[in-house]
Amino acid sequence: MTEPVLARRGFLGAAAGLAAALALAACGSGSGTGVTTTGDAGGSASQSAAAGTAWTYTDDRGKKIEQPKAPSRVVAQVGSAAALWDFGVRPIAVFGPHKLKDGSKDPQVGNVDITKVEGLGNVWDEFNVEKYISLQPDLLVSNMYLKDTLWYVPEKSKATIEQVAPTLGIMLTGKSATDVIGRYEELARSLGADMRGVPEAKARFEAATKELASFKDLKVLMMSGGPDTMWVVNPPEYPDITHLTKSGLTVVTPSKVDEGGFFQSLSWENADTYEADVILYDTRTQSLTPEEMKKKPTFAKLPAVRAGQLYPWRAEAPFSYQGYAAYLEELVANLKKASKLP
Structure with missing residues (x-):
């Protein structure tokens, strides 16, 4: 990212x-x-x-x-x-x-x-x-x-x-x-x-990929947090999210992206702009942690956050079968715990 x-x-x-x-x-x-x-x-x-x-x-x-x-x-x-x-x-x-x-x-x-x-x-x-x-x-x-x-x-x-x-x-x-x-x-x-180790990792990668389609009814929002801004990522610009959407996952696409096309910037007061059943947050060191983001009132009130359906997004998983097998297996395990929200 x-x-x-x-x-x-x-x-x-x-x-x-x-x-x-x-x-x-x-x-x-x-x-x-x-x-x-x-x-x-x-x-x-x-x-x-x-x-x-x-x-x-x-x-x-x-x-x-x-x-x-x-x-x-x-x-x-x-x-x-x-x-x-x-x-x-x-x-x-x-x-x-x-x-x-x-x-x-x-x-x-x-x-x-x-x-x-x-x-x-x-x-x-x-x-x-x-x-x-x-x-x-x-x-x-x-x-x-x-x-x-x-x-x-x-x-x-x-x-x-x-x-x-x-x-x-x-x-x-x-x-x-x-x-x-x-x-x-x-x-x-x-x-x-x-x-x-590549053949074994590739098999794991392919198996986890096949499971993604079973979560197509869940609306997923992928984001990163800064002190004053919440960034909603634009799926087509990211290889991992492109893979997720091609494999059947439903990921929120922002209606208006910033210059460059990578994301839409929102103030934390507008964190509820998009509805989602699941929120995947950027785990990189420069992004706010879930605990820090939950201190933002509007974010804390989001249905996905209240339901505990806030999971890691490994935004820079290595582009290898090993890296993506681990990334997708963790994602699948988390999505299995989630449910569609009212």
Whole structure:
């Protein structure tokens, strides 16, 4: 989900030594991440006389990336890292929310072992360019909510980041979760991932998906909360919600969305604008908790809230079969406890 509040903080960018670091990076990369490959990406690899099997991949910007061999030193935004990790790819560094204030792992980073990867930034507009350069990466991977805009890559440092290594974007907006998972599966295979556990997770994902249609009579509202605002999300813009609606779930679509199309902003006094039997709330760290939202009088009086039919929405579940199997199984278990309200 796009950040509801994107306060543009000043970028704490690279300063002294940047040119020298770039020169160092140009000298070549070090050892790999444990990810190796001799294959291609979606049948797009071509032969390289100098290095045997070349690696090529066309991302969702239409950008064709060509390397003499498959990248082994991958840096990824936390959402991309979580997806790739479940398919067997081990990035060397991540950026975006991966560590909570108490030092524990942010749920957005999924199964990634944050003790085994470098952290380049933990909040919006934070990206340690000097450290990134020193890692000598082969590839940077990130999701995209807007075409040509890599998620959590700061605009102020974008040009420098793109000089260091090729960047690869996977589009989320307007896609179904199955489409996005398929793209990460394709990318992971091209990078030589072992796919351990994937068939079993895919079976769980498909089984949970089939159960969603049995809850079609429930009207579900999906939202995120801020101190002064309740955001009602717009289903077609989110891969996970698109998957839910295609699978038979009835999700409220706001009648008027904000610029950008991702959600409608409502004051808490207008939290009762839409009727719903079930409310799914954003569980990310920047969103208010259920306890905090219940302090808003209009929200507390909503029938779904009064009935206890307020359940988690894992807004950034990893785009992998493992990530979505867990997400959907939890959702199905919660919906089984819900009933249609008068």
